[in-house]
Amino acid sequence: MIKTPYLLFLGNAPDQLAAKVAIGIKDWRPENAVAQFRMAGCGADLGIQDMTLAEAKAVGAKTLVIGVANRGGIISDAWKVVLKEALAMGYDLASGLHNLLRDEADLVETAAAHGCRLHDVRVPSVQYPIANGKKRSGKRCLTVGTDCSVGKMYTAMAMDAEMRKRGLKSTFRATGQTGILITGGGVPLDAVIADFMAGSVEYLTPDNDSDHWDHIEGQGSLFHVSYSGVTMALVHGGQPDALILGHEPTRTHMRGLPEYQQPSLEELRDVALTLARVGNPACEVVGISVNTQHMSDTEAIAYLAQVEARMSLPTVDPIRIGAGPLVDALAAL
Amino acid sequence: MIKTPYLLFLGNAPDQLAAKVAIGIKDWRPENAVAQFRMAGCGADLGIQDMTLAEAKAVGAKTLVIGVANRGGIISDAWKVVLKEALAMGYDLASGLHNLLRDEADLVETAAAHGCRLHDVRVPSVQYPIANGKKRSGKRCLTVGTDCSVGKMYTAMAMDAEMRKRGLKSTFRATGQTGILITGGGVPLDAVIADFMAGSVEYLTPDNDSDHWDHIEGQGSLFHVSYSGVTMALVHGGQPDALILGHEPTRTHMRGLPEYQQPSLEELRDVALTLARVGNPACEVVGISVNTQHMSDTEAIAYLAQVEARMSLPTVDPIRIGAGPLVDALAAL
Numbered sequence: 001m002i003k004t005p006y007l008l009f010l011g012n013a014p015d016q017l018a019a020k021v022a023i024g025i026k027d028w029r030p031e032n033a034v035a036q037f038r039m040a041g042c043g044a045d046l047g048i049q050d051m052t053l054a055e056a057k058a059v060g061a062k063t064l065v066i067g068v069a070n071r072g073g074i075i076s077d078a079w080k081v082v083l084k085e086a087l088a089m090g091y092d093l094a095s096g097l098h099n100l101l102r103d104e105a106d107l108v109e110t111a112a113a114h115g116c117r118l119h120d121v122r123v124p125s126v127q128y129p130i131a132n133g134k135k136r137s138g139k140r141c142l143t144v145g146t147d148c149s150v151g152k153m154y155t156a157m158a159m160d161a162e163m164r165k166r167g168l169k170s171t172f173r174a175t176g177q178t179g180i181l182i183t184g185g186g187v188p189l190d191a192v193i194a195d196f197m198a199g200s201v202e203y204l205t206p207d208n209d210s211d212h213w214d215h216i217e218g219q220g221s222l223f224h225v226s227y228s229g230v231t232m233a234l235v236h237g238g239q240p241d242a243l244i245l246g247h248e249p250t251r252t253h254m255r256g257l258p259e260y261q262q263p264s265l266e267e268l269r270d271v272a273l274t275l276a277r278v279g280n281p282a283c284e285v286v287g288i289s290v291n292t293q294h295m296s297d298t299e300a301i302a303y304l305a306q307v308e309a310r311m312s313l314p315t316v317d318p319i320r321i322g323a324g325p326l327v328d329a330l331a332a333l
Numbered sequence: 334m335i336k337t338p339y340l341l342f343l344g345n346a347p348d349q350l351a352a353k354v355a356i357g358i359k360d361w362r363p364e365n366a367v368a369q370f371r372m373a374g375c376g377a378d379l380g381i382q383d384m385t386l387a388e389a390k391a392v393g394a395k396t397l398v399i400g401v402a403n404r405g406g407i408i409s410d411a412w413k414v415v416l417k418e419a420l421a422m423g424y425d426l427a428s429g430l431h432n433l434l435r436d437e438a439d440l441v442e443t444a445a446a447h448g449c450r451l452h453d454v455r456v457p458s459v460q461y462p463i464a465n466g467k468k469r470s471g472k473r474c475l476t477v478g479t480d481c482s483v484g485k486m487y488t489a490m491a492m493d494a495e496m497r498k499r500g501l502k503s504t505f506r507a508t509g510q511t512g513i514l515i516t517g518g519g520v521p522l523d524a525v526i527a528d529f530m531a532g533s534v535e536y537l538t539p540d541n542d543s544d545h546w547d548h549i550e551g552q553g554s555l556f557h558v559s560y561s562g563v564t565m566a567l568v569h570g571g572q573p574d575a576l577i578l579g580h581e582p583t584r585t586h587m588r589g590l591p592e593y594q595q596p597s598l599e600e601l602r603d604v605a606l607t608l609a610r611v612g613n614p615a616c617e618v619v620g621i622s623v624n625t626q627h628m629s630d631t632e633a634i635a636y637l638a639q640v641e642a643r644m645s646l647p648t649v650d651p652i653r654i655g656a657g658p659l660v661d662a663l664a665a666l
Contacts, residue, residue, distance in 0.1 A: 131559040133590045190528040197527050197562045222565075225612045226464040229530045229566035236558035257466045263611075274604055278596075279558045 002094045002119050002184040003062035004032045007051065007086075011079050012041045013068040019044035021096060022067025025182050028157050032184070034061040039078065044068070053086050063119075065181055066095040073098035075107075084110045094119035096177030121180040123191050124200070131198035131237050133279065138208030141330060142238045143218040143289060144272045145246035146262045148227060148255045151291035151319070152218035152246045153179055155326075158318035159244075160215040162327045169212035173204050175234065179217045189219055190230055197230065201237025213330060214238075218246065222271055223263045224254055235272065236279045242330055243272055243283060245313075248291040249303060265311055286329040288315040335427045335452050335517040336395035337365045340384065340419075344412050345374045346401040352377035354429060355400025358515050361490050365517070367394040372411065377401070386419050396452070398514055399428040406431035408440075417443045427452035429510030454513040456524050457533070464531035464570050466612065471541030474663060475571045476551040476622060477605045478579035479595045481560060481588045484624035484652070485551030485579045486512055488659075491651035492577075493548040495660045502545035506537050508567065512550045522552055523563055530563065534570025546663060547571075551579065555604055556596045557587055568605065572613045575663055576605055578646075581624040582636060598644055619662040621648040 008022040016023070026033045026046045035051035038044070053064070064086040070076075075083070075097060083093055087110040095101050101118040102108060111118050119125075141159065143152040156172055157179075163170035172179070174186025187200045205214045216238045220227030245265055254260035263271075269285050276283040288307055292300035300320060308315035314325035341355040349356070359366045359379045368384035371377070386397070397419040403409075408416070408430060416426060420443040428434050434451040435441060444451050452458075474492065476485040489505055490512075496503035505512070507519025520533045538547045549571045553560030578598055587593035596604075602618050609616040621640060625633035633653060641648035647658035 133558040133593060135592070190526075192527050193523075194525050194527060194530050194563045194566070195523040195560065198559055222608070223611050225466040225569035226531055227528065228569050228608075228611075229562040229564075230527045231562075232555075232565035233527070233562035236561050259468070260466060260611075267607075271604070271607055275555070275561075278556050278561075278593075 003092055004184050005034045005061055006032050006063050006065040007053070007056040007061040008033055008036045008046065008067040009064050009082065010036055010038045010042050010044050011068050011070070012039045013044040015043045018070060019046065019068050021069065021178050021181055022046055024178050025065065025067060028182050034059055039082070053089055053091070057089055057091070061091070063092040063094050066097060075099045075104060080106065083107060087111050087114050087116045090114060090116060092117040092119065094121060094181060096121045096181055098122065121177050122188055124188055128192060128196040128200035128203050130195060131202050136205070136207045136239060137210055138212045138214065139241045140205055140214045140216055140238055141242040141244065142216045142234055142240040143244040143246045144231065144235065144268065145218060145221045146223060146265065146268050147221050147248060147251055148224050150246045150248040151289060155244055155246055155289040155318050155323070156215040156217050158323035159326050162323040163213060166327070169209055171214050173214050173216045175204070175217040175219055189233070197233035198237030201234055205238060216240070223268065225257065225260065232275070235276050239280045240276055240283055241280060242286045242333060243276055244326060245269060245285060245288045247288065250294040265307065284333060285313065286333060287326040288313050289326065290315060290317050292317040292320055336425055337517050338367045338394055339365050339396050339398040340386070340389040340394040341366055341369045341379065341400040342397050342415065343369055343371045343375050343377050344401050344403070345372045346377040346403070348376045351403060352379065352401050354402065354511050354514055355379055357511050358398065358400060361515050367392055372415070386422055386424070390422055396425040396427050399430060408432045408437060413439065416440060420444050420447050420449045423447060423449060425450040425452065427454060427514060429454045429514055431455065454510050455521055457521055459536070461525060461529040461533035461536050463528060464535050469538070469540045469572060470543055471545045471547065472574045473538055473547045473549060473571055474575040474577065475549045475567055475573040476577040476579045477564065477568065477601065478551060478554045479556060479598065479601050480554050480581060480584055481557050483579045483581040484622060488577055488579055488622040488651050488656070489548040489550050491656035492659050495656040496546060499660070502542055504547050506547050506549045508537070508550040508552055522566070530566035531570030534567055538571060549573070556601065557590070558593065559589065565608070568608050569612045573609055573616055574613060575617060575619045575666060576609055577659060578602060578618060578621045580621065583627040598640065617666060618646065619666060620659040621646050622659065623648060623650050625650040625653055
């Protein structure tokens with residue numbers, strides 16, 4: 001686990017989009033975001049306080065999180081001046097960049113000299129077991145998408161937030177870099193060795209109270225030929241009791257695959273449920289999460305109503321509408 | 334690629350079962366097996382000539398292949414004496430053991446001193462791409478199983494052998510340690526990083542002549558919760574034109590998962606074909622390969638006839654009966 005709370009390092013991010021990870025942390029775990037640290041020329045702003053390393057340290061920040069994705073994922077020399085100063089002050093560092101902290105000799109040396117940890121959340125730090133398929137206590141919910149990047153993480157985060165708001169037992173389980181940085185822990189599933197994928201998901205979602213829900217972050221799609229194996233491991237390793245179908249209706253083709261069309265929600269429901277019931281015969285599809293960010297309010301509301309009627313399942317955009325109806329559907333299971 | 338032909342190292346294998354890899358090489362690529370090398374106390378015998386390192390070298394052997402799986406997969410000191418002598422004589426070494434050749438400093442040093450290569454076929458030696466899903470020329474056949482270890486590799490090997498016997502264009506594509514050692518090349522799929530699984534299968538089965546068939550070695554099962562993600566990557570990365578269903582009818586539960594039952598052949602057919610058609614809409618299920626090793630002749634023949642009638646698909650045990658009817662079915666596509 002990464003020590004919280006964080007000081008969010010935005011470096012010289014050219015724009016708001018480059019600070020996606022930091023925005024995710026600020027939106028979903030504001031209590032983890034003590035302040036932002038911006039360098040000269042930074043074009044991003046989280047709308048929270050700017051602090052120096054010393055100021056943030058004084059109010060309790062434990063880890064400096066690189067909350068920015070720059071071109072090429074490189075750790076620049078200008079950044080390193082700040083990172084090394086942070087280590088010298090006792091901060092741990094956390095990063096999801098391709099350029100690993102552990103591959104930078106000067107950072108490794110400085111961290112060792114000050115007893116600090118370097119967290120590269122893009123690579124596994126655990127030797128995961130092979131999945132044993134044993135039934136686990138507690139409940140699990142997984143969002144499976146018609147495509148990649150349709151809002152599966154946001155759906156799981158929103159459902160978790162709604163359940164906790166209602167005083168229910170709930171945990172978001174991160175399976176990607178952003179989710180791990182937001183919550184401080186998880187499994188970087190796309191970087192796990194094939195044989196251990198499903199086992200890593202079992203490890204991530206262990207036995208729990210019978211009324212506790214894990215909201216497992218989905219990855220890829222059973223219909224995306226590049227990443228479907230990763231999705232399959234979530235469906236079987238996760239043993240979901242409930243599936244949410246995720247969809248982005250304005251896509252003209254599968255993400256990154258111009259020759260592939262998205263499946264219908266009916267096709268996704270049938271395949272995902274058949275496969276999920278191998279691991280958990282009681283699994284049900286309970287709702288639909290639509291990413292309507294590219295639609296107007298009117299279009300979105302009409303589309304959601306139309307899908308809800310067609311599929312006979314509660315259908316929402318958890319960002320625009322809220323995740324309440326999906327949580328109600330879990331409660332009704 | 335591993336240089337052929339091989340001298341097959343059996344070491345001090347306690348029995349025939351421990352020499353499974355060497356037996357596979359001798360059975361499927363006898364032209365690759367110059368001779369066997371046995372140490373004192375070896376309880377295995379391939380029924381081919383015994384040779385010293387020098388004798389085998391003199392008749393052309395290029396690689397000493399560790400064709401034995403010992404308890405714990407360890408490279409013993411007694412073995413090392415032979416392995417180092419082989420390297421000093423110019424042999425490459427190849428192994429599928431957990432204990433990697435490259436992790437033994439004295440072997441690495443001796444290999445470097447004599448310009449020889451160490452092949453650890455259990456770990457990838459290539460940086461595979463992410464799958465792009467582009468349609469490739471040539472034809473591909475994949476066996477998908479109701480369970481793990483139902484004879485998928487043998488089915489692919491037997492179909493490849495039958496096609497080559499008929500003068501047709503065919504290649505066996507190995508995805509596991511044994512297959513890689515038998516043929517000298519392939520992808521150790523279970524050791525590939527999740528994001529690159531499907532891409533490694535695309536890499537393994539590139540564009541080819543329009544009348545050429547790749548017989549892709551299957552792995553795991555879509556219904557085996559520990560390994561289904563690996564199978565999924567084969568179904569999508571392999572873009573199969575033809576699927577063979579593999580089955581072992583005497584199993585009482587899924588291999589290693591006492592709480593899980595095998596699916597029916599009908600369930601396997603429906604799920605596998607639906608998923609395969611995402612990557613190749615023209616894919617068809619063309620036949621069934623049954624592993625009848627635990628049945629009598631009478632039982633096996635009755636069972637095959639019953640399944641053939643029930644499923645309306647050519648149904649054989651490729652070891653007991655031959656793969657002819659499966660190859661006929663490919664030709665009829």
